[in-house]
Amino acid sequence: MNELISELQAIATPERAKASALFFKTGKGQYGEGDIFIGISNPDLRAICKKYNSLSFDDLQTLLNDPIHEYRMAALMILVNQMKKAKAETQKNIYDFYLKNTQQINNWDLVDTSAHAIVGYYLFDKDRQILYDMARTDHLWTQRIAIIASWYFINKKQYEDTFRIAEILLPHKHDLIHKAIGWMLREIWKREVKNNKEAKQVEQFLEKNISLIPRTALRYAIEKMTEERRKYFMQLK
Template structure:
């Protein structure tokens, strides 16, 4: 193990909390057959992980690779947060492309919903904003839960800039996904679309909402005024 990796782990371990370490495996569904099977937790909260990540923003990819290879969830999250900070700090396209290429190469370590949500749209989504987005469509069709979630949540960057086409197209691909985690992901992005433009979301929902998974619909319409929200829930809009 590299010295920098040891330093980061030692720094993180100062924030360990045994009570949280006992709770988090249940929250992140780490039991046999569950989506987070095998994930290990040492009980460090995200704000503390961010503190450490900001101290090591220039850690090299070998260090990040070692952290991402760990079964400890918080170590992997630290590596991903370091990568997001590094990407934001460096404006050079070559530096950013190297970050994106590294991120894509480590997708098997980005294997829980919070790891996806804290990183993908800030790296992959940002990078693809003015580029060909085919990889998101390919991953939306992949038989790989985390690639599919990355495909959906990466669209957050486009939505924040008032660009909805790709988000809605990928939402269509994933609309009848069997996993609740994807229902929540799609619903979240639809809700964010509605925050930017309620009419776009309404027009999208009208021909689809009666067939949508209930969780997805509830997330999508969360910001609607109460009469409109109830009408959608009752199938009467």
């Protein structure tokens, strides 16, 4: 692990760190308050992490507990890499370890890098009730994990859980949840269009929930639609 940290420190740049701190809203009262960046791009981080896929849970826990954002991201990238190659028992251990650390998975990029590839991947052929329980918590990042985990199901042409979790989260006050809902609806729409030439399920969901869906979620969901359909849904709202 020390070698990994040394490699990360060697390519960190103050300029990128400053830009990342602004982009990920680390100021007082913002969603990323207190997060610390050292300034490493995700492609560079990913390339380095590939060399450390054998790190133990103890080492990964140390990284996840660190206040430096890129260290936590490195741990999650390594977990994703491990999940892809793991046997069933180890997959469960990775999944359990991940859920134990939701407090450390505490920014949207950390969630988006890992939730579908670990939680969604693991739950694909299992009971998914835990995602509904997570969506009903009052913890922002746990809630985002719940909806982003369903991205894995979307990629397998299974949409029901996304719609149902989205309905739970529609009243949410935070725009990071609104964006996640809209993004997942857009992903379904893209696959519906690709496979069936129409996107009836997403449009039916939007029409059914138009009075509840936040504007940000709606804009994300309809982004790839024709101008005519975008206008139609915005006028409904």
